[in-house]
Structures are given as structure tokens and as C-alpha cells.
Amino acid sequence: MRYSRIRRARNQKRYAIVLLIAFLLLGGIYFLMAGTIGKAISNIITPILKPKVGSQQDEQGGDTANEIGLEGEGTELSLPQEEKQGSQGPRITETIKIEAKSFFGIQLGAFNNRENALSIANELKKKGAAGYVLEDQFSRVLAIIFQSQEDTRAVMEQLKAQAVESQVYELKCPGVDMEITASSEKVKGIESSYQMVMENFGLIESIIKDLDRDKITLEIAIENLKDMRDEIRIKTDQLQAYSTDEEGSPVLSGLRNFLSTQVENLDDILLGNISDRVEISSKIKYTYIDMAVKYKKYMEEIANG
Numbered sequence: 464m465r466y467s468r469i470r471r472a473r474n475q476k477r478y479a480i481v482l483l484i485a486f487l488l489l490g491g492i493y494f495l496m497a498g499t500i501g502k503a504i505s506n507i508i509t510p511i512l513k514p515k516v517g518s519q520q521d522e523q524g525g526d527t528a529n530e531i532g533l534e535g536e537g538t539e540l541s542l543p544q545e546e547k548q549g550s551q552g553p554r555i556t557e558t559i560k561i562e563a564k565s566f567f568g569i570q571l572g573a574f575n576n577r578e579n580a581l582s583i584a585n586e587l588k589k590k591g592a593a594g595y596v597l598e599d600q601f602s603r604v605l606a607i608i609f610q611s612q613e614d615t616r617a618v619m620e621q622l623k624a625q626a627v628e629s630q631v632y633e634l635k636c637p638g639v640d641m642e643i644t645a646s647s648e649k650v651k652g653i654e655s656s657y658q659m660v661m662e663n664f665g666l667i668e669s670i671i672k673d674l675d676r677d678k679i680t681l682e683i684a685i686e687n688l689k690d691m692r693d694e695i696r697i698k699t700d701q702l703q704a705y706s707t708d709e710e711g712s713p714v715l716s717g718l719r720n721f722l723s724t725q726v727e728n729l730d731d732i733l734l735g736n737i738s739d740r741v742e743i744s745s746k747i748k749y750t751y752i753d754m755a756v757k758y759k760k761y762m763e764e765i766a767n768g
Contacts, residue, residue, distance in 0.1 A: 556644045559654050561762070563638035564661075566755040567615040568608040569622070570632040573601040580604050591675075591741045593748035597756060603632060607748050608755055610668060636759040637766040641714065649705055656698050656718060660758065663691055663725070667751050674744055681740050685733065688747070692729040695722050714765055721761050725754055 571587065574580040580602035584594035592606040609615045612631070619629050643650050670687055673679040679687075702719040706712065728750040736742055 553646070554644055555647055555650060556642060557650050557654075559641045559643060559650075559657065561639050561641060561657055564610075564636045564758075566608045566610060566634040566636075567612050568597075568605040568632040568634065568752065569615060569618055570603050570630045571606050571627070572604045574604070575601065577602045588745045588749075589741070591744040591748075593745060593752050595749050595752040595756075597632075597752075605632060605752055607671070608634070608752050610664065634755050634759050636755075636762045639762065639766050641765070645705075652701055652705065653715075653718075656702060656722070659694065659698055660722075663695070664751075664754065666691060667747065667754070671744070671747055671751060674740075674747070681737070681743060684743065684747070685737050688729055688732060692726055692733065695729070696726050699723050699726060717761050717764060721757055724757060725750075728753060 572580065572583050574583075577596070577598075580596045583604045584596050587594035587604065587606055593608075595605045597603045597605055606629070607618065609618075615631055619631070622629050643653060645653075666687070670679070670684050674681070674684045699719055699722045702715060702722070706715055706719075732743065732746045732750065735746065
């Protein structure tokens with residue numbers, strides 16, 4: 464009986480040692496796996512959170528390349544870091560919503576032969592119309608464009624009364640939601656650039672209408688165009704300063720190129736014969752259409768990635 468009790472005590476002691484060893488082994492395996500799993504989860508979560516709030520290293524001027532990509536129906540733009548820590552404040556992410564926009568042109572012919580289109584266009588220029596040849600599947604001759612269908616229809620009725628047949632040609636510019644990651648100052652600068660583009664469409668159309676209706680003198684029209692050119696030039700220089708990469712982002716470089724073209728077009732008007740009212744009127748209308756056509760192309764490039 465005593466021997467049996469001693470053997471049971473020894474067995475219980477042996478079982479306790481085995482359980483203790485098993486517990487220690489399982490505990491070690493648990494902590495090892497927990498560390499591995501925690502690291503894996505961190506690797507998954509960090510890339511998701513980083514674009515939203517930014518990392519401490521990013522705010523201190525870490526190297527970040529320009530990036531442009533499509534995410535759903537939006538466009539993402541990340542600008543280069545400033546070289547000096549805190550030079551323009553911490554990076555933020557904001558969404559700029561650019562609405563879709565349409566222009567309505569008066570088309571006076573669509574030709575298979577470009578030479579025929581150019582011939583008609585040159586005659587229109589002599590009468591103060593744009594004489595803009597837009598190339599798609601045809602060579603289309605546009606006399607003028609408006610942001611309102613009502614304005615376009617009103618002019619078409621006047622042309623019809625003079626036995627001139629015309630058609631509406633619509634330029635549809637897509638909209639896009641653009642997510643921008645940069646310093647607060649840069650985000651505001653880019654947003655104000657797009658606002659300026661929209662305002663300039665309205666300004667140049669007003670100049671065209673007022674000049675044709677004799678509501679302003681040619682001198683006032685020229686001064687307004689100078690002010691517009693100077694403002695665009697300042698914005699172009701600002702956008703150039705935002706990009707430290709030679710190629711830059713397609714969104715940023717595309718906007719800068721678009722604005723640079725407008726400066727060139729306005730310079731062409733201002734450096735020409737500014738005393739010829741008909742010629743100036745034609746060039747302003749031509750520049751307006753060119754602005755709309757190039758803006759449409761730029762927005763399509765962004766929307767299509």
C-alpha cells in the first residue's frame with residue numbers, strides 16, 4: 464500500500480514536470496508567432512495609413528518621388544518633398560473636384576480635305592471670326608465658341624438670317640476628383656491654378672462679347688489680356704517651382720504646359736498689330752477655342768490615366 468502511494472506521488476511529480484515543459488514550449492511558440500504575425504499586420508496596415516496621414520519621416524524631408532495614378536474614378540498626385548524641414552509646413556492630403564465642362568462651338572464646315580478647311584478658315588479670320596481648324600475624323604472649321612448653348616443658338620440664328628448655315632459642335636471636357644498630397648501651401652497653389660483656368664474662360668469670353676458689341680474699347684481689351692497673361696505667367700512659374708523632378712508628374716507638368724501655351728497665344732496677340740480691331744478680335748476668338756481644345760485634351764489624359 465505504501466509502495467503504491469509512493470509510485471503515485473512520483474507519477475504526479477513526473478506529470479507536473481512534463482506539463483511545465485509543455486507550457487514553456489507552447490509559450491515560446493506563442494510569443495514567437497505573435498511577433499511574426501504582428502510584423503506582418505504592420506506591413507499591411509502601414510502602406511494603407513501612410514498616404515492618408517503621412518509618416519514622421521515624410522514630414523522631415525524624406526525622399527519621395529512624383530507619383531500619378533488612378534484610384535477608382537479619381538487621380539492621385541504626390542508632390543516632391545521640400546528640402547528644408549518644415550519649410551512649407553507638414554504634408555496634407557486633400558481632394559480637388561474638377562467639374563466636367565462643355566463648350567459649344569459654331570461649325571461652318573467639316574471637310575475631308577484640310578486645304579479646303581484652311582481656305583475657309585482664312586476667309587473667316589478676315590471678317591473677325593476665329594477660323595479655327597479642329598482636326599478629328601474631319602477638318603472642322605469653327606467660327607467661335609461659347610459656354611452657353613443659348614449664346615451659340617442666338618448667333619446661329621443671326622447667321623441663318625444672312626443665309627449662312629452652321630452647326631453646333633460640342634467640346635466635352637471630363638471632370639475628375641484629384642487627390643493631392645503635398646504641403647498646405649502647394650495644395651492651395653494647385654487648387655487656385657485650376658480656379659484661375661475656369662475664371663479665364665469666363666474672362667476671355669466676356670472680352671470677346673464686349674468688344675464685338677462695342678461695350679469696351681480695343682485699348683481696354685488689350686489691357687485685360689495683358690493682365691490675364693501676367694497672372695497666367697506667375698502661376699506657370701509657381702507650378703515650375705513645385706516640381707523638383709525634371710519630368711515631374713503628368714498632372715502637374717500637363718497643367719504647366721497648358722498654361723504656358725496660353726501665355727504664348729496671348730503674347731502672339733499682344734505682339735501683333737494691336738490697332739487692327741478685326742485682326743485682334745479674330746485672334747482672341749482663336750485663342751479662346753485653342754484654350755478649350757487643349758484643356759479638353761489635358762483633362763482626357765488625366766481621366767484616362
